[in-house]
Each structure stands twice: as structure tokens, then as C-alpha cells.
Amino acid sequence: MRKGMLEYCILLLIHRQPSYANDIIIQLKEAEMIVVEGTLYPLLTRLKNDKLLKYEWRESTQGPPRKYYALTLDGEEALRQLDASWNQLSRTVAILKTGRPAWEAEIR
Amino acid sequence: MKKNISINLFGTLYAIDEDAYALLEHYLDSMKSYFSRQEGGEEIADDIEHRVAELLWEQKQKGAEAVNIEMVRNLIAKIGNPDEIAGEDVQPEASSDRENRQTSESHDDENVRIDNNPFHWRPFGGYRVGFDGKRVKLGSNNFSRFKENIKERIKNRHLYRDPVNKLLGGVLSGLATYFDTGDPLWWRIGFFALAILLWNFDIMAFGLPLFYLILWAIVPEARTPEDRLRMMGREVTLENINEQIITDSTNASGTPNPVPPSGGSKLLKVLLAVFLIICFLPIGILLLMLFLFIIMVVSVFGHFNQMIVPFDIFPDDYATVPEFIQSNSAAIWFAILFGLLALGIPLYAIGRALFASNSKLSRRTKVCLLVIWIISLIMMCMTFFNTFARFMTHMQNRPKVSVHYGVTIDNDTIVNTDSLNDADTTYYMEPFPEYPDSVK
Numbered sequence: 001m002r003k004g005m006l007e008y009c010i011l012l013l014i015h016r017q018p019s020y021a022n023d024i025i026i027q028l029k030e031a032e033m034i035v036v037e038g039t040l041y042p043l044l045t046r047l048k049n050d051k052l053l054k055y056e057w058r059e060s061t062q063g064p065p066r067k068y069y070a071l072t073l074d075g076e077e078a079l080r081q082l083d084a085s086w087n088q089l090s091r092t093v094a095i096l097k098t099g100r101p102a103w104e105a106e107i108r
Numbered sequence: 109m110k111k112n113i114s115i116n117l118f119g120t121l122y123a124i125d126e127d128a129y130a131l132l133e134h135y136l137d138s139m140k141s142y143f144s145r146q147e148g149g150e151e152i153a154d155d156i157e158h159r160v161a162e163l164l165w166e167q168k169q170k171g172a173e174a175v176n177i178e179m180v181r182n183l184i185a186k187i188g189n190p191d192e193i194a195g196e197d198v199q200p201e202a203s204s205d206r207e208n209r210q211t212s213e214s215h216d217d218e219n220v221r222i223d224n225n226p227f228h229w230r231p232f233g234g235y236r237v238g239f240d241g242k243r244v245k246l247g248s249n250n251f252s253r254f255k256e257n258i259k260e261r262i263k264n265r266h267l268y269r270d271p272v273n274k275l276l277g278g279v280l281s282g283l284a285t286y287f288d289t290g291d292p293l294w295w296r297i298g299f300f301a302l303a304i305l306l307w308n309f310d311i312m313a314f315g316l317p318l319f320y321l322i323l324w325a326i327v328p329e330a331r332t333p334e335d336r337l338r339m340m341g342r343e344v345t346l347e348n349i350n351e352q353i354i355t356d357s358t359n360a361s362g363t364p365n366p367v368p369p370s371g372g373s374k375l376l377k378v379l380l381a382v383f384l385i386i387c388f389l390p391i392g393i394l395l396l397m398l399f400l401f402i403i404m405v406v407s408v409f410g411h412f413n414q415m416i417v418p419f420d421i422f423p424d425d426y427a428t429v430p431e432f433i434q435s436n437s438a439a440i441w442f443a444i445l446f447g448l449l450a451l452g453i454p455l456y457a458i459g460r461a462l463f464a465s466n467s468k469l470s471r472r473t474k475v476c477l478l479v480i481w482i483i484s485l486i487m488m489c490m491t492f493f494n495t496f497a498r499f500m501t502h503m504q505n506r507p508k509v510s511v512h513y514g515v516t517i518d519n520d521t522i523v524n525t526d527s528l529n530d531a532d533t534t535y536y537m538e539p540f541p542e543y544p545d546s547v548k
Contacts, residue, residue: 021159036188041155045148063165064118064158 007043008086009033011071011079014053018070044069052078112174117161122168124175131353132180134333136160138349142190159187177354184350261288265341268330269323277324285339325376377462384458392451400492439495446488453481 009031013024021044025037047053052075055067071079111126124132139156143149163183164175172179267286269278280299284292303316330339333352337344457477 021155022162037159037186038156038188038190041152041159042143042146045152045155049148062169064120064161066162067155067158 006033006039007047008082010040010043010047011052011075011082014069015071015076015079018068020058020066020068022066024069047075051075110176117164118158120161120165120168122164122175123173124180125177127354128175128177128180131177131184131350132160132175134349134353135180135184139190156187163187181350258287262286263341264343266335266338267327268335268339269327270336270339271329271331272336277320278329279320279323279327282327282330282339288341381459381462385455392455396447396451399489400496439491439498443488443491443495446484446491449480449484450488453477453484 055069140153143152270281273281280295281292330336
């Protein structure tokens with residue numbers, strides 16, 4: 001569950017703008033999604049191997065060269081699907097929590 | 109005060125303390141070996157290395173002159189150990205491996221061994237299921253209690269040679285650690301006392317040193333932090349390893365060599381050197397003699413016209429040899445000098461390669477040595493040849509004063525006349541005027 005969430009979050013972040021690991025780490029830490037940074041790297045590599053992400057090296061004026069990740073077309077598609085299922089899920093949770101139909105919850 | 113190493117991470121130099129370097133290197137290595145089992149693992153390890161570089165860069169920007177061990181520990185805590193990282197992602201086989209090992213170990217740890225095979229070697233006691241199905245404790249006496257005690261001490265420990273506390277090979281300090289007796293000094297005292305005691309028994313005189321050498325050869329050295337953990341019977345986990353690296357480096361910060369030197373074992377080198385000296389010297393001398401023999405033959409054939417018996421080169425009386433040496437002493441000394449150089453330089457090179465491999469000779473010295481070696485080889489050949497040729501002529505031209513010493517002379521016949529029928533009779537000088545003319 002948490003693992004799936006993390007992937008979703010990463011895709012969301014990268015969808016907003018191509019970014020490199022440090023950006024993602026900072027934002028995920030702010031959102032309190034991860035504790036140790038290292039967790040991110042296997043995930044990024046796996047997403048890249050699944051052809052959801054692509055990356056390019058960019059020279060940095062500060063420190064070593066950076067890998068900038070961006071979504072591929074497959075990645076965009078996967079994100080849309082994840083979005084849909086997330087909406088579905090949150091709606092379900094909202095219904096279950098309030099015990100009312102979703103549209104009613106949205107009106108309030 | 110700490111020794112400082114400078115490392116190059118993706119094109120930027122960082123000054124890093126030696127202990128911090130050991131920890132960092134180990135961290136990156138364990139990342140590599142951990143993820144190498146995974147698909148794309150190298151890439152993950154590489155990414156992490158980049159991240160490390162980035163964090164170090166940040167520290168450098170903040171004005172940190174040198175990376176110290178505290179910074180590396182923070183960095184590791186930030187990025188996380190392989191266990192933590194993979195804990196949230198795919199579980200590689202490693203963890204299940206470890207569990208298996210643990211269960212099997214804990215199985216071993218039970219002092220109870222049920223084993224019906226009477227031939228099974230039970231060095232430290234145990235149980236056997238008797239005919240009535242009950243457990244029978246083996247050898248329940250003082251000795252077995254002693255064995256139980258030892259068994260308790262070496263529980264989980266592996267026998268290693270201890271490179272940190274070593275004097276020679278670390279065998280005794282390794283044994284001290286293995287049996288958990290603390291200071292290896294008592295082992296050393298005991299060892300020497302026993303060695304001296306055994307010295308009086310002819311056969312056993314070298315027994316103990318030999319035993320030591322054998323242990324040195326077959327017991328591995330605890331070179332890595334993992335080895336040292338196993339040596340001390342501690343569980344090999346990443347936290348323990350990191351701790352070990354830190355204690356190692358702090359323990360040994362006063363000594364010039366905090367990280368035990370890796371590479372080939374010293375024992376092997378000692379044995380190899382002895383072997384080489386035993387082999388190389390006679391072989392070298394043999395080669396030299398063969399070489400001289402060839403020169404001899406060549407020069408003999410070169411003077412074939414004058415020579416009759418090739419192997420009659422050494423006169424019956426050696427009286428003329430010292431004479432020759434005296435008159436040619438310079439040449440002979442040269443020959444010996446060049447011969448020593450020609451033999452000694454390769455020996456020196458081998459010795460250096462074996463024992464001082466970390467202090468390389470400069471290129472210039474190498475070239476010089478090579479040139480000297482070649483020159484001395486050539487000079488040796490030439491002087492030997494030259495001297496030998498002169499020696500041959502000397503022997504031929506020598507007054508054959510002594511040829512007939514000790515030969516029984518009859519009034520009528522002279523034994524050993526054949527040598528007088530030589531073609532070179534012209535050189536023959538008549539030493540004894542009273543010889544009968546008929547001999548000629």
C-alpha cells in the first residue's frame with residue numbers, strides 16, 4: 001500500500017516538472033512520505049526500467065552531474081490510471097467515513 | 109590528529125579522514141554488493157554514490173575543510189542502510205538467507221546434539237540417543253565439563269588470525285580471541301616457554317614453530333570488519349560492521365597502520381623468498397658454470413690446432429695456476445665483480461618485488477639497474493672469455509716442469525711418454541738434463 005503510494009507520489013511530482021532526486025527527496029520529506037532517502041533510488045530505477053520514466057544527465061554548477069527524470073508517454077498514461085483509481089479510492093473512503101453518498105459529501 | 113585522504117567523487121576532490129574513508133568505502137561497497145542481486149542494482153548503487161557526492165558537496169560549500177567520521181555517519185543515517193532501503197521496496201533474497209542462517213545457527217547453539225552415529229566426531233561432547241531411547245550424555249566427567257566450557261567460549265566464534273594485535277602472523281592473538289582469553293601475551297609466553305622446553309627433544313625441536321607456520325598458512329586473516337566480527341563471535345549486521353570500522357579506526361589511530369594491510373600474506377612471501385634463495389642461487393651458479401663450460405669448450409676449439417687433449421686443461425701440477433691468477437688478477441677480479449652484479453641484480457629485484465611492493469622503484473632507478481645488469485652481463489662474458497683464452501694459452505705455453513713428477517722412471521722406459529709425443533713438443537722444456545735422449 002505504502003509502496004504503491006510512494007510510486008504514485010513520485011509520478012505526480014515528476015509530472016509537475018522534470019526533477020532530479022534531490023528535489024523529489026525534499027518534497028517527499030516535507031510531505032512526510034519517506035524517512036530514509038535511499039528508499040527512493042530503487043523505486044526510480046524500477047520505474048525507469050518499467051519505461052514509465054526517462055532521464056537525462058545535466059551538468060550542475062553545484063556538485064556532481066544530476067539525473068533529471070521526466071515522464072514518458074507510458075508514464076503519463078500510468079499516472080492517469082493511477083489518478084483515476086486514486087479518485088475512486090478516496091471517494092470510497094469518503095463515503096465509508098461519512099456514511100453518505102459521495103455527491104452529498106462534495107456539496108458540503 | 110588524523111591521516112587525511114583525498115578522494116575524487118565525480119570530478120570533485122574531497123579531503124576525508126582515514127576512518128571516515130573506511131566507513132564510507134564500506135558503505136558504498138555494501139550498497140553495491142546488496143543491490144547487485146537486484147535487476148538494475150548497479151544503477152541504484154551509482155545513484156546512491158551520486159547522492160553521497162552531492163551531500164559531501166553541500167558540506168564542502170558550508171565550509172567543511174575535511175570530511176570526518178561524524179559527517180559520514182550522518183550521511184549514512186540520512187540515506188539509510190541497504191536493509192532500510194530495501195525494507196520498503198523489493199525484499200531481495202539476502203534477508204531470507206540471513207533468517208535461514210540464523211535459524212540454523214540457533215539450532216547449532218543448542219548444546220544438544222542428537223546423533224546416533226557412533227563414528228561422528230564430537231569434539232565438544234554432546235548427546236547420543238541410547239538404546240532405551242533416552243539421551244545419554246557423552247563423557248560426563250571433568251574433562252567433558254572442560255569441553256563444555258570451551259564450547260561455550262568459542263560459541264559462534266570463527267578462528268581467524270588477528271591482524272590488529274599481531275606480532276608476527278597474528279596466530280596466537282587469533283587463538284586468544286578465539287578462546288576468549290583476552291590478552292594474547294600469555295599465549296606468547298606459553299608458546300615460547302614450550303618451544304624452549306621442546307628444544308631439548310631432538311625431533312620436537314622445530315615442532316612448535318612448524319606448527320605455528322602451518323597455522324599461519326591455513327588460518328585466514330581477519331582482514332575485513334566482517335571477519336573481525338565473526339572472529340569475536342558477534343552477529344554480522346550492518347550496524348555492527350559500521351561500529352567495528354569506527355572502533356578499529358579509533359583503536360588504531362595511534363599506530364601508523366590503522367587498516368590492516370590487504371594483499372598477499374606475509375607468510376607466503378617468507379616461504380617464497382626462502383624457496384627462491386634455495387632454488388635460484390644454485391640454479392644461478394649452475395647456469396654460470398654451464399656458461400663457463402661453454403666458453404671453455406669454445407675457447408678450446410678456438411685453439412684446437414694447438415690443443416691436443418681438450419680436458420687436459422688443468423695441469424697435473426697446479427703450480428702454474430696461482431701464477432696465472434697473479435698475473436691476471438685484475439681481469440679475474442673484474443670477472444667476479446661483474447658476475448656478482450649479474451647474479452645480484454635479479455635477486456635484489458625479486459626481493460624488492462616480494463617485500464617492498466608498496467614502495468616502487470622510480471623509473472630511472474629501474475632503467476639504471478637494467479643497464480648496469482646488461483653491461484655487467486656482457487662484461488662478465490667478455491672478461492671470462494678473454495681471461496679463459498689467455499689461461500688456455502698460458503697453460504699451453506707453460507713450461508711442463510711437473511709432468512714427470514712422481515712418475516717412476518726406469519732406466520730403460522719412461523711411463524707416460526704419450527704426453528711427450530705431442531705436436532707441441534717445441535714448447536717442451538727439458539727440466540731434467542739427465543733424461544736419456546732416446547725419450548725424445
